């Protein structure tokens with residue numbers, strides 16, 4: 001029997017165990033997936049223990065996505081570029097390979113809603129933290145090359161653009177003035193998460209009619225950003241698809257099969273509503 005895990009701190013509210021165990025059931029795979037609470041100071045021991053106990057792979061969540069890297073033997077090129085790992089695969093020779101499926105999960109989710117024929121649209125990324133970086137690199141890899149990054153701290157947006165080797169960085173104010181040129185607008189900040197005094201990272205006053213507005217947050221499903229965008233007649237994409245697809249891509253690295261994402265999105269949407 002194969003087994004998998006997710007390690008993080010905190011971990012109790014993770015929806016990953018339920019998601020992967022449901023897929024194992026649906027696909028008659030004899031495997032199990034468990035959450036493991038790992039504090040930062042225990043990370044090295046936890047990795048050694050998972051390996052010793054024969055885990056086939058695991059997911060990595062906050063706060064270990066960057067700090068796990070020194071304990072891995074090999075990194076997928078995208079994970080290396082992002083400097084963050086959310087999926088580990090234990091190879092037959094016992095070595096550990098790190099992947100990052102967050103950014104690709106976002107692109108799969110986006111394309112599930114908008115199709116894959118809109119790669120020439122101007123794309124705006126709001127935010128320049130870890131999540132935004134991952135999405136920027138994945139968008140580039142999937143053929144989206146008209147990328148603008150805006151962030152409260154514009155220097156961080158400039159860093160992403162310089163690492164990408166293409167695209168532009170704009171201040172929040174400059175972006176607000178030119179918002180109508182973007183066909184796809186992606187909210188990647190943690191602004192207001194777990195905070196009742198939510199303020200949008202930027203004004204959507206000039207949002208293009210019919211633009212696509214996506215958020216990486218999925219709890220709540222309808223974020224203040226998406227609500228505002230919907231009022232401006234945008235087509236909205238919530239963050240749940242990203243979560244489900246990052247899991248599905250990890251699942252494929254582990255088991256070489258792609259699970260049913262549509263049913264899972266429906267099921268989790270019902271749970272979150």
Ligand code: ATR
Nearest residue numbers: 127128129130131132151152153156189190191201
């Ligand atoms: P994550 O890994 O989720 O991306 P992060 O790396 O801490 O988290 O990045 C958080 C992002 O949210 C950053 O873009 C941050 O902007 P700064 O780089 O200027 O800090 C953005 N953010 C967080 N709180 C914000 C707020 N109150 N208003 C605007 N942007 C905010």
